[in-house]
Amino acid sequence: MKRLFLYMLTGMSLMGVTSCSDFLDTVPHDALSPSTTWKTEDDAQKFLVGCYDGWADPTQLVYLDCGSDIGYNNFEWEEWKTIGNGSMSAAASVYDMYKFDIIRRCNTFLENIENIEFEDDAKKNDMIAQVR
The missing domain is CATH 1.20.58 (Methane Monooxygenase Hydroxylase; Chain G, domain 1)
Structure with missing residues (x-):
């Protein structure tokens, strides 16, 4: 038991000493902030x-026509039909509309x-x- 405690104490001490580096303080060059x-x-x-x-979401390009008079979408749960026929209300939830x-x-x-x-x-x- 003493040996296990000694190994754990040594391991935690090594991690504590080596965890202080500038690697985590560098600013990433591939992301904007x-x-x-x-x-x-x-x-x-x-x-x-x-x-x-x-x-320009590729899934929306076809669906945007469904809200006009040149397209049609028969799926009730997508609410594009309500836009196309002019019965859109505030309660309708169109995917990613805004x-x-x-x-x-x-x-x-x-x-x-x-x-x-x-x-x-x-x-x-x-x-x-x-x-x-």
Whole structure:
């Protein structure tokens, strides 16, 4: 029992000594975050691409026609039929109709774009117009 306790104590001590490294403190280069993003024009361009991501969902391209007069969807549980025939109500729940996560990205872009100094204001205004 003493030997098991000694092994456990030694193992925990080694983990405690080796756990302090800068590896966990490094900033990832493949992900955008508010603390690392809004510094250069290139960062704004990357975030602008993120605003477009999600609007062109391949599963929705066909279904969007079902909400118009050129398409039809017979599946009652998907609620596209109610949009197509004009009987949509606030109680209906269409799959991913409003895409609030993409709207949030666009709002974040508009809030933070002013923090970046652009060489050309026309480029900045173009980015803002794309997001709006």
